[in-house]
Amino acid sequence: MAKLRILVAEDEALAAMAIEEELLAAGFEVDLAPDGQAALEAARRDLPDLLLTDLRMPRLDGTALIRALRALAPGLPVVVMTGYAGGHGPEAFRRPGEGPVAVFAKPLDMDAVLAEITLLLRG
Secondary structure: OOOOEEEEEOOOHHHHHHHHHHHHHOOOEEEEEOOHHHHHHHHHHOOOOEEEEEOOOOOOOHHHHHHHHHHHOOOOOEEEEEOOOOOOOHHHHOOOOOOOEEEEEOOOOHHHHHHHHHHHHHO
């Protein structure tokens, strides 16, 4: 069985590497993108099984990235990570008929994030 692939859009290099390490250890394939535009370009080349994205990034923010990817794949599961409080619940990133969304505050509890990713990918 092919490994499930997660696209990680995170502009903080150290955070991205730490997340990548955890996801690889959990058995996922990982594509890292340093901003939303790079993530969108990577997803257009090869659609991931799940998007894990920061909200505040250069070139294309997380919200715009989610909208663009949902235009390509409405059912794509999304995990949002943010260091900025603002009352963003999953409903802020999901329209009717679209795939599931989970939101986590930074710093991430990677055990909780991995558990949620596993649930989302089981569908």
